[in-house]
Amino acid sequence: MARRREKLPPDRSKALVAMTVNGERVEAPFEPHKTMLEVLREDLALTGTKHGCELGECGTCAVLLDGKPVLSCLVLGLECEGRSVETVEGMAGPEGLHPLQKAFADLGAAQCGYCTPGFLLTAKALLEENPRPTLPEIRQALAGNLCRCTGYVKIFEAVELAAAWLRGEAAEPRKESLYGYDFDESGLLPSHPGPVGAVLAAAREAAVDEGGDKPRPYRAKAR
Amino acid sequence: MKEKIRVGFEGDFQFREIEIAAGDPAPWDPSQKFSVVGTRQPRLDGKAKATGEAKYSIDVRLPGMLYGRILRCMLPAATVKSLDLSAARKMPGVRAAIALAEPGEKLRFAGQEVAAVAAETPDQAEDALAAIRVAYEARPFVVSLDDARKSGAPLVFEGKTETKTSGGDVESGGKNLARHGNVLGPRSTVKGDVDAGFQKAAGVVEGTYDTQVQTHSALETHGLVARWEGTELTVWASTQGIFDMRDQLAETLQIPVSKVRVITEYMGGGFGAKFGPRVEGLAAARLAKEAGAPVKLFLDRKEEQLASGNRPSARQTVKAGATRDGKLTALQLTVYGNGGTNGGTGTSGPVKNVYACENLKVDEYDVFTNAGPGTAMRAPGHPQGAFALEATMDELAKAIGMDPLEFRLKNDPSAVRREQFRVGAEKIGWKDRDARRKTSDPEILRGVGVGAAVWYNTGGTGPRATVTIHKDGSAEVEHGVQDLGTGSRTMVAMVAAEELGVPLDEVSVSIGDSRLPFAPDSGGSTTTPSSAPAIRRAAWEAKQALARAVAKEWKVPAESVKVEKGRVSAAGNPPHEATWAAACKLLPSEGVAATAERADNHEDAWKRFTTGCQFAEVEVDTATGKVRVNRVVAVHDCGVPINPLTTESQIQGGVIQGVSYALFEDRILDRPTGRMVNPNVEAYKIAGALDVPEIDVTLVSVWDGINNTNSVGIGEPATVPTAAAIANAVSHALGVRIRQIPITPEVVLAAVRERDSKGGRS
Incomplete structure (x- = not known):
C-alpha cells in the first residue's frame, strides 16, 4: 500500500479544501489522499475523533457529515469540500454539554471512553431523526459501533436517558448506596435485606436446601 | 494490635480477631454509614471522555514528532538471510531506521518484527518500509495444534525453547520441563488417587473440549510516544502498568530508573495484553534516540491481531466421577494449549479450585506453533477451563440422574458461591427451565445453563x-x-x-x-x-x-x-x-x-476465593444454527465494591466479552500459508450492540477484613463463567452436548444432525 506521493511536485502535493467543521468555516491544506480521519487528527488537531481500525469496521471514527453518521476513515478529506463535518468537539453548545454527553458521563456509558465519540455522534443522528427510539431501534442504530469494555448496556441506558431529556422529560440516574447495615442484638443479623436476602428470603421457606447448608435467616424486608 | 472485627457476608456474619498493622485503620465495618463509598458515582473523567478532551496516549502530539512503523515478516517461519536499511534511510522524510532482527535470526510467526523506521509523516514511514531490503529463507512451519503434535512436525523451536513472556502471563515453568517435538510438559498436579476415585464412582463421564484463540482487540492499539531530553526518556504509553513499563525500559535501554518517566493519562483498554514496552515500545524509544526527535509508534489493527498477544486455544479432556448421591470422587484434566510461540497455556484454575474433590490429576502441555504469541488475557486459562469443567459437571449430573445445579451445590466448598447459585437460580427461573425449552416456533429451542467463577487475587x-x-x-x-x-x-x-x-x-x-x-x-x-x-x-x-x-x-x-x-x-x-x-x-x-x-494483607482475615456464577438463557434456531443469548444473570463477589456503578459496568463488560468468546471470536490461521485470514474486526467478529443480552448483575458484598477497605477485584472473574453458561444453555436447548466454542451456526447444525441421527428430538 505504499503511496508514491513524493513523486508529485511539492507545490501540488496539497489540496486546499474549504469545509465547515463544528460550525466553523475551515480552509485546510492537506494531501489529497488523506482520509477525513487523518485530516481531523493530523491537520486540524481534533483528536477527539478516534482511530480504531481504519478498515471501516469498528465505528470508532464515526463523525457526522451533513448530519449523517459516516466512518471518517472511509471518507476522503477531499469529499468534504463545501460540506459540514461535526465531531465530538462540536457537540457541546453554549448552554453546556449535549444531553447525550451528559448522560454518557453520568451513567458510566464511557468506560475507557475510546469508543465514546463514535457512539455519541451516531446516537445524535439517531435522536435527531427519531426522538423516541425503542431499545431495538437504539441497538440497530448503534450496531456499527464496537465497544470492548462496557458491555453496551450503559450506552443504551444513556441514549434512552438523553432522549428523555431532549423530549423535555424529567429523568435522573439512580444513586442509592449499597451498605450501612444495622444489626440485631447478636451483631450478626442485618436489619435489612441485601441483594441475597432480597431474592432468597421469600423463596427460602419453600426451597429444598440442596447443598446441605442450614437455611440462613435473611431479612426479607427492612424494619 | 489485635482488633475484633465483623467479617462475612449478608447470610453469614461472624466476629473475628485480627492483627492490624500499626498505623493502619481497621477494615470498614458492614454497619459503616458511608457517604461516598457504595454510592453510584459517575466517573470523574466522564465529561472529559464525552467531549473529546480526554487525551489518550495515541492522541499525543509533540513538536517535531516523527511517526514510526514496523516491517514484519509475513512468512510463518523464516531465517533472515540479509537485512539492508540503507535505501530506506534515504527515503523522503526518514530520520531513523533500526533492525529488530539480525541476519541468521529465526522468525517464528507471520507478523514478527524485522525492522522499524521513523519519518516525518505516517505515509513516509509506510513508504520507507517498502524500501527495506530483506532476504528470508523460508522454513517449514506448522500452525494447527493437531499438526504440531504429530511426530515429524516442523519444529517451532529447533534448539532450546525461547519464549518471551510479559507481566501478567501465566508462569509456564518451561525451563524445567521436557519438550518433545513441539510439546512442552506436562506440568502436573496430583492430589489423592484418581483411579481409586473413578473406582468408587457410580457415574463416570469423559469428554474433550476445544476452545479457540481469542484476541484482546482493545480499541486503542498498542504503542507509545517516546521523547528523549538528553539522557532522560519520557514515554506516553497505552499500558496497564506504568511502573513495570518504566522498569523494563530502564533495564533494556540500560539507563537509570530515575531517568525514565511513563505517563498514561487515559487508555483505551488492555485486557492483559499491555504490559511492558514490548517490541514496538522499545523500537520507538530507539528510533527517537537515533533521530533525536520524539517518535510516535502505534500498531494498526492488523498488527494488533497478528502480534499483540492472544488468549491461547486449548484442547481439554476432562474425566470425572461421582457417587450416586452426588459427591465428586475424581476429577482429571489433560490439556494441550496452543499459545503460538509462547507457553503458559494451562487451564486448570477452575478444575483445581471451584469444586471440592479429593482425587485430582492435572496434566498441562504447551504446544508450540508458528503463530503469534499468547499472552495474559482477562483471567488467563479460566474461561476455557470453566467451559470444559462446567460441561463436565452437567454431563456427570445427567449420568447420576441429578439436577445439575443440585449437583454443583453438593460439591461447592464456598458458602458465598452456594448462595450466589441460589440467587441466580431464582432470577433465571432454573426450576422450570425444562418446561421453557419449547417456544412458539417449533424450530427455536430455549435453554438455560450455568457456570461458576473463581478468582484469587487480593x-x-x-x-x-x-x-x-x-x-x-x-x-x-x-x-x-x-x-x-x-x-x-x-x-x-x-x-x-x-x-x-x-x-x-x-x-x-x-x-x-x-x-x-x-x-x-x-x-x-x-x-x-x-x-x-x-x-x-x-x-x-x-x-x-x-x-x-x-x-x-x-x-x-x-x-x-x-x-x-x-x-x-x-x-x-x-x-x-x-x-x-x-x-x-x-x-x-x-x-x-x-x-x-499499603499494609500487608491480614493473615487472619476471613479467607476465601473470589467467587461468582452466571446463568444464561439462550434461544437456538435449529434451522439456521443461530444462537441468541436472551439473558445473563451474573452474581458476583466483589468484596465491598467502592463504586457499584463502575463495578457493574465491569461485570456487564465481562459478560459481553464472554458472549463474544462463546459465539463469535476466532483467530483463524490458514494452514497452507500460515497467515491469519481475519486480521481485522469484521471477519474476526466481536459482539456488537445487537448481540447484547439482558444482563442482570447482583453484587454480593463480602467483608473479609483482608485489607482496610475489604476491596477485591472484579475485572477477571466477571468473564470467567459466561461462555461455560452459554454452552451449557445451548446443550440444554438442543439436548446434545456442545464440546467446542465458538458455537457458530455450523457447530449448532452439526449438533442438530447428531441429535437427529440418534433417534429424534429429545
Whole structure:
C-alpha cells in the first residue's frame, strides 16, 4: 500500500479544501489522499475523533457529515469540500454539554471512553431523526459501533436517558448506596435485606436446601 | 494490635480477631454509614471522555514528532538471510531506521518484527518500509495444534525453547520441563488417587473440549510516544502498568530508573495484553534516540491481531466421577494449549479450585506453533477451563440422574458461591427451565445453563499514596496508578473523600504518571485491592496530621483530638469543637500531608476465593444454527465494591466479552500459508450492540477484613463463567452436548444432525 506521493511536485502535493467543521468555516491544506480521519487528527488537531481500525469496521471514527453518521476513515478529506463535518468537539453548545454527553458521563456509558465519540455522534443522528427510539431501534442504530469494555448496556441506558431529556422529560440516574447495615442484638443479623436476602428470603421457606447448608435467616424486608 | 472485627457476608456474619498493622485503620465495618463509598458515582473523567478532551496516549502530539512503523515478516517461519536499511534511510522524510532482527535470526510467526523506521509523516514511514531490503529463507512451519503434535512436525523451536513472556502471563515453568517435538510438559498436579476415585464412582463421564484463540482487540492499539531530553526518556504509553513499563525500559535501554518517566493519562483498554514496552515500545524509544526527535509508534489493527498477544486455544479432556448421591470422587484434566510461540497455556484454575474433590490429576502441555504469541488475557486459562469443567459437571449430573445445579451445590466448598447459585437460580427461573425449552416456533429451542467463577487475587503491598489536606478544607491525592477505563481515578477520589469526610467534588486526583507515588500494575484484578488500602491509609494519616496541627492551636494533647465526618473536636475542659472547614483554617498555608504505604494483607482475615456464577438463557434456531443469548444473570463477589456503578459496568463488560468468546471470536490461521485470514474486526467478529443480552448483575458484598477497605477485584472473574453458561444453555436447548466454542451456526447444525441421527428430538 505504499503511496508514491513524493513523486508529485511539492507545490501540488496539497489540496486546499474549504469545509465547515463544528460550525466553523475551515480552509485546510492537506494531501489529497488523506482520509477525513487523518485530516481531523493530523491537520486540524481534533483528536477527539478516534482511530480504531481504519478498515471501516469498528465505528470508532464515526463523525457526522451533513448530519449523517459516516466512518471518517472511509471518507476522503477531499469529499468534504463545501460540506459540514461535526465531531465530538462540536457537540457541546453554549448552554453546556449535549444531553447525550451528559448522560454518557453520568451513567458510566464511557468506560475507557475510546469508543465514546463514535457512539455519541451516531446516537445524535439517531435522536435527531427519531426522538423516541425503542431499545431495538437504539441497538440497530448503534450496531456499527464496537465497544470492548462496557458491555453496551450503559450506552443504551444513556441514549434512552438523553432522549428523555431532549423530549423535555424529567429523568435522573439512580444513586442509592449499597451498605450501612444495622444489626440485631447478636451483631450478626442485618436489619435489612441485601441483594441475597432480597431474592432468597421469600423463596427460602419453600426451597429444598440442596447443598446441605442450614437455611440462613435473611431479612426479607427492612424494619 | 489485635482488633475484633465483623467479617462475612449478608447470610453469614461472624466476629473475628485480627492483627492490624500499626498505623493502619481497621477494615470498614458492614454497619459503616458511608457517604461516598457504595454510592453510584459517575466517573470523574466522564465529561472529559464525552467531549473529546480526554487525551489518550495515541492522541499525543509533540513538536517535531516523527511517526514510526514496523516491517514484519509475513512468512510463518523464516531465517533472515540479509537485512539492508540503507535505501530506506534515504527515503523522503526518514530520520531513523533500526533492525529488530539480525541476519541468521529465526522468525517464528507471520507478523514478527524485522525492522522499524521513523519519518516525518505516517505515509513516509509506510513508504520507507517498502524500501527495506530483506532476504528470508523460508522454513517449514506448522500452525494447527493437531499438526504440531504429530511426530515429524516442523519444529517451532529447533534448539532450546525461547519464549518471551510479559507481566501478567501465566508462569509456564518451561525451563524445567521436557519438550518433545513441539510439546512442552506436562506440568502436573496430583492430589489423592484418581483411579481409586473413578473406582468408587457410580457415574463416570469423559469428554474433550476445544476452545479457540481469542484476541484482546482493545480499541486503542498498542504503542507509545517516546521523547528523549538528553539522557532522560519520557514515554506516553497505552499500558496497564506504568511502573513495570518504566522498569523494563530502564533495564533494556540500560539507563537509570530515575531517568525514565511513563505517563498514561487515559487508555483505551488492555485486557492483559499491555504490559511492558514490548517490541514496538522499545523500537520507538530507539528510533527517537537515533533521530533525536520524539517518535510516535502505534500498531494498526492488523498488527494488533497478528502480534499483540492472544488468549491461547486449548484442547481439554476432562474425566470425572461421582457417587450416586452426588459427591465428586475424581476429577482429571489433560490439556494441550496452543499459545503460538509462547507457553503458559494451562487451564486448570477452575478444575483445581471451584469444586471440592479429593482425587485430582492435572496434566498441562504447551504446544508450540508458528503463530503469534499468547499472552495474559482477562483471567488467563479460566474461561476455557470453566467451559470444559462446567460441561463436565452437567454431563456427570445427567449420568447420576441429578439436577445439575443440585449437583454443583453438593460439591461447592464456598458458602458465598452456594448462595450466589441460589440467587441466580431464582432470577433465571432454573426450576422450570425444562418446561421453557419449547417456544412458539417449533424450530427455536430455549435453554438455560450455568457456570461458576473463581478468582484469587487480593492485591498486595507496595502501593503508596500521598494525601494533602489544604487550608480551605479541600484535598488532593497523588497515586501513580493507570486507569484502564475501569474507574481507578474515581475509586482513588472516593476512598479519600470517604476517609476524610470531604465531598467528592472537593477531592482532586493525580494519577497515571510514574513520577507519582508507586502504584500496582493493573493485572490479575488487583488494582483496587492494592491501591484502595494505600489511599485510605494515607487519608487516615493525613487526618492525624490535621489533628496534631489543630491540637497545637487548641493547646490540647494530640490524642484528644477526634476527626470525624465534617467535624473536629477535643474533649476536655473546655471542650473544643470545629467544623471541618474551620479546623482546616487553623492549618499552616502549606496544609498537611501524609504519604503512606499499603499494609500487608491480614493473615487472619476471613479467607476465601473470589467467587461468582452466571446463568444464561439462550434461544437456538435449529434451522439456521443461530444462537441468541436472551439473558445473563451474573452474581458476583466483589468484596465491598467502592463504586457499584463502575463495578457493574465491569461485570456487564465481562459478560459481553464472554458472549463474544462463546459465539463469535476466532483467530483463524490458514494452514497452507500460515497467515491469519481475519486480521481485522469484521471477519474476526466481536459482539456488537445487537448481540447484547439482558444482563442482570447482583453484587454480593463480602467483608473479609483482608485489607482496610475489604476491596477485591472484579475485572477477571466477571468473564470467567459466561461462555461455560452459554454452552451449557445451548446443550440444554438442543439436548446434545456442545464440546467446542465458538458455537457458530455450523457447530449448532452439526449438533442438530447428531441429535437427529440418534433417534429424534429429545
